[in-house]
Amino acid sequence: MDTPSRIKQLRQQLGISRSALARKSGISLTYLNEIERGIKSPTEHTLRKLCSALGLSLAEFFAGDGQGEELPADVRRMIAIARQLTPRQRQLLLEVMEEWLANNQG
Template sequence: MDEPEAVFEKSVGERLQALRHAQGLTLDELAARSGVSRAMISRVERAEASPTAALLARLCEALGLSLSAFFADEEQPASPLSRHGEQRLWRDPHSGYLRRSVSPPGMPSRVDLVEVEFPPGARVAFPPRAESRVMTQHVWLFEGELQMTIGETVHRLAPGDCLFMDLGDAFEFHNPGERPARYAVILDRGR
């Protein structure tokens, strides 16, 4: 692992631990809420494991946060302007997808904007989560191909297509193409 990745994994672990402590949760309580093992949470907090997108989403949900809120830089002063060079990036270690938090952090909005670059052949699946039924999202494809499976329904998106979905359902992202897919996720936390 190179130096920037190690530093980033350490910051993810520290952030997870700080959020867990702020809510007064033990490892066992967060494990029960998220369905992620206590051992895995501990490994992430100690920067011994890099969480996948699906695992991190489950932890964030159990903490009552979106991924964007998890990655928000709390030390950065709140501003209605989010500069491209200051937006937080995260790469899923399993699929290789690159996630950019576009929304200005600290704003009183239920909506988060995220830009994703999804590698060719990549696949990420999210299990159904009743706790997420209050959240919805739009997936708006800019470049490449994207196949979205929600339950038993498969949607093939081409550039310019936009899919609305409930986050409580099981769903899967898949790039069947030979080029990266680039898309925006517009998440409404509904709270």
């Protein structure tokens, strides 16, 4: 897997700028630029920070290497946002989504 390309691809799919990803992940913009250009390789810790900022796990990051089906960008973004909610907020959101689904299966 080409880690620099994968980071850039995911970032672009989510519509996140380099500076926003750097800020959200807590790494410097310079370092992120060097990672995306393949000049530097991220440590596991840095890659975990980037994945968290992109709303996915390390497993999801590596699973999307063309071996299997990837989640659409909007679904990954929903997951990233849901991870920031409280358990109660997630439960309420889930109930709303289930209600929408039940009402649209008509």
